[in-house]
Amino acid sequence: MLGHLSKKQTKNLARIVVCLLAFVVAFSIDKTVGLAPKSIGRLSFLVPLAVYLAIYIAIGYDVIFKAVSNILHGQVFDENFLMLVATLGAFGLAIFKGVTGEELEGFDEACAVLLFYQVGEFFQSYATGRAREDIASMMDIRPDYANLLSEDGVRTVSPEEVNVGDLILISPGERLPLDGVCVEGETALDLKALTGESVPKDVSCGDIVISGAVNLNSDITVRVERAFYDSTVSKILELVENASDKKSKTESFISKFAKYYTPTVVALALLLAIIPGAVSGDWKIWIYRALSFLVVSCPCALVISIPLTFFSGIGAFSKKGILIKGSSFIEQLSKANIFVFDKTGTLTKGNFEVVKIFPQDESDEIIRLAACAENGFSHPIAKSIMREYFNRFDKDPLSLSKTNVAGQGIVASNGEMTVAVGNEKLMREQGVAFTPSQDVGTLVYVAKNGEFVGGILIADAVKDNSKDVISKLKAMGAKSVMLTGDGESVARNVATKLGVDEYKSSLLPQDKVQEVEEMLSQKKKGDVLAYLGDGINDAPVLMRSDIGIAMGGVGSDAAIEAADVVFMKDDLSSLPLSKKLAKKVMTVAYENIVFSLAVKVAILVLSALGITNMWIAVFGDVGVAIIAILNAMRVNLNLNGTKKKG
Amino acid sequence: MIKTFKIEVDCPTCAMKAEDYISKVRGIRSAKINFIMQKLTVDMEDGDLEGVIKNIEKAGKKADRDFSLIA
Structure with a gap:
């Protein structure tokens, strides 16, 4: 039951058991036959005194020692000293009663108090130690070594010795000692100790890997990007330890x-x-x-x-x-009770995404056409459309010759077919009869050979659990406020969707500080x-x-x-x-x-x-x-x- | 110069006391004990490192007899 006893604790436990047994024996004799021989009359109290005092010293010599040394160091209110005063005082009272010939009692109690005090100290030390170890082991993400790849093979060194640019090898079951980039092999990493996330993360060549993660499947080689003292693990440990x-x-x-x-x-x-x-x-x-x-x-x-x-x-x-x-x-x-959120990247995913295609039934065709035009462009809008396209289709879109109409969109053609993908201006320019949408976000209209096909709504998508989190906070009696650099209409749209209590829109980064300052000055005591x-x-x-x-x-x-x-x-x-x-x-x-x-x-x-x-x-x-x-x-x-x- | 030591100390109260005593050692600017991690962090003046370490151990033992400096 009691694992992990330190040497000192084992010794103490043994001492406590022996003394406890001695005490039980003495106590039973005392209470049945009586320890004090009647024959020596008034001095008979000396026998129980000697017996209990012997046990007392055996169980409490360290308390006595500590008390004396602490008093010499000027610590008057030391617990050891006070315990000593209490128990010695009890002995004193018992001796007094013995000398004056009153009843013989109190020796057992004086001895027992110190005995139980020691039992308590032992349990305290044990429980504290266990709790300490539990917590420490949970936080133990410190890597012990790194396998440094050098010309003459793999050397095991301490993570501190590895320099930026060095290559290290991590085998399955090992903990990544340093931050870096995977340059060879692919595997899954367990980030549970770092993020609490239980689903392993797949990594392959070119992926950034962080120290503290545990390699699950196969060998990987990592080029070190940061020295140990700057690594994620060191930062986290420093934070937790302080x-x-x-x-x-x-x-x-x-x-x-x-x-x-x-x-x-x-x-x-x-x-x-x-x-x-x-x-x-x-x-x-x-x-x-x-x-x-x-x-x-x-x-x-x-x-x-x-x-x-x-x-x-x-x-x-x-x-x-x-x-x-x-x-x-x-x-x-x-x-x-007041939670202020930065919208982008916190409540929303922080990247543009196709959130709606209309009309719904033609969505595949609309995306296919849009992709023909947007393929190859690096604009966020083009990228989000291409992402959506590859979510739906396996092969590359049709290759057309494209013309970028600045500030409007793209017109693409291969002779038989002309596709126009862009905003309202482009549609008007191309003479397309289109139905403008009332949706909030960036709207991209698609036309084929001058005929309106449909539109795509691109917006910063709300995270799946944002709404749930906001309502949970509300249930806990907290107010939520959303800050954003986005315009009023986008902000209002997201705010209503999520159910936040307040929102502030069109804020520049420095405005956010001001807004928060203001809220801080207005909050009530206790908020x-x-x-x-x-x-x-x-x-x-x-x-x-x-x-x-x-x-x-x-x-x-x-x-x-x-x-x-x-x-x-x-x-x-x-x-x-x-x-x-x-x-x-x-x-x-x-x-x-x-x-x-x-x-x-x-x-x-x-x-x-x-x-x-x-x-x-x-x-x-x-x-x-x-x-x-x-x-x-x-x-x-x-x-x-x-x-x-x- | 900031130095950390691995220590052994039994209880949070002893740790608090030891922290007090160690921060009064000559050559020590400040001392901090993390009980859970069993770690002592001191900010010390440069100079007689050996001597200061000895004094740290002495001060710790003075605060609590079971204090010990491991590394």
Whole structure:
């Protein structure tokens, strides 16, 4: 059950088991026959004292050592020291009772408290270690070596040693160590660790490949384009590893709280020992209750579980191909309620595409004719028509001699047939009787031998899931705003189609910054504005917004640097997903805070009232820490649906 | 000069403490510990590298006895 124990942990576990057994034996004898021999009268307490103290020292010598060394370094409110005071105080009380001839009790408790404290420490260390390893292994996309191709064959070197222009060989099962271009072979690459995308990507000669991807099928040779320090993997690792710098408010609150918690509890313990003690004169009871306070004086549960929750969260995000630059952005994302989108490349595909052909029944013929004219031109319109043509037909279009009529279109002919493909002006020029269309976008009309055949609508197509994402955000209570450089009619058309709440059209790149600035100044307290762009030309806006999200981050350095959140996959559905994840992480964080504090306060109150004893105090304290750690790890398990394999 | 070290530290609190202590070492401008990655990043002045590393280890151990510098 307990795999991966470090040497130290194994040693500690063995020590705990031995001491626990010794304690059980001593405790059973104590409670049945009694440890104290009646024959030596008043001094009989010395026997149980010696037995329990021996176990105490065996289980706690490191605590004692740490406490002493920390006190020498001036750390008064050290948890080890306080635990030592609590347990030694308990021994003291027990000795006092023994000397004064009251009942013999309390030795077992003093010893047990330290014993259970150590059990708790062990579990904490184990659980923290496991959680840490889990998260670290999930983020482990670091390549260990590169197979450098040189004149004298293949050499295995560290990725840092490879220079730009070198050739490297990647065999199936190996991780690409550096970014480059595939120059030989073809294969499929697994990008799951980078983008969260589970469908492998096929690559062949001439394709750009990025570090961190895993080669699935066969050997490929790659010409290195970027040194290791500039590679995608290094950038991502740097980002993830430094993610802990930008701490969330919750996290900062906990560190601050931790600083005051211990001194406060110690002060309360002192007051509890002195004041009611002096008033009632019953010192023993009140000192005992004060000592119970010290047992719960460490804010460990919070201090460990809250950062762990966020780390776990960052890990869960990166598993989905979403990089987060700090826990503060998880907090912000969970609150984000204004989403500003850059239209082109984010909500739309960012390239022209044939979206409609009319009349519908003649679409094949229209495209075939248009392709005859547009074939060979590099204009975006020509390209989108040719793409559509090859989607429908296998062979090349008819070859005609073409004339490019600037600003109007193309007229092509082979003697028997003349095809005119272009805008309204061209149709009028050619004397074609055509029916103008009311569609929004770029319209291309097609005429054959002076007869109108039909038209093609070319536009920047909306991504398949844009509408779904916008409505999901709306369902989460967020407002969406679309910014675009396109004209009013195109913008209105897309905005209505997607259902965004607001849109701003005809914006120059620099206007976008201004628009966002304005929205930032107008937003209400508590509003959080997230800007989502494709990372091209929008670095200033990404930096200015509360949360800048760049999409399709693989290979785009500027975006990775300027953004707070990077979607490695060019997929808009990462947006509602990250909001959901962020909320989940925050819920777990709050659960841990509330739960830990509630248990601590309950123990303090019950101890002060004398309802509980030190046994319960130590169980409660250790228990709550372990539960909080397990809860923190839950972030990772639940969000991903499945438990980590292996 | 920025240098990173692989370290071993048991708990986030110990990491925080060690970070504090190490940043006070002579020749260290700033220190940062990433607990999850078990990584220490320091910005140090040029000079006696060996000596500073020794002091880093000492400071770390002072903060928490189980702190260790691996590489």
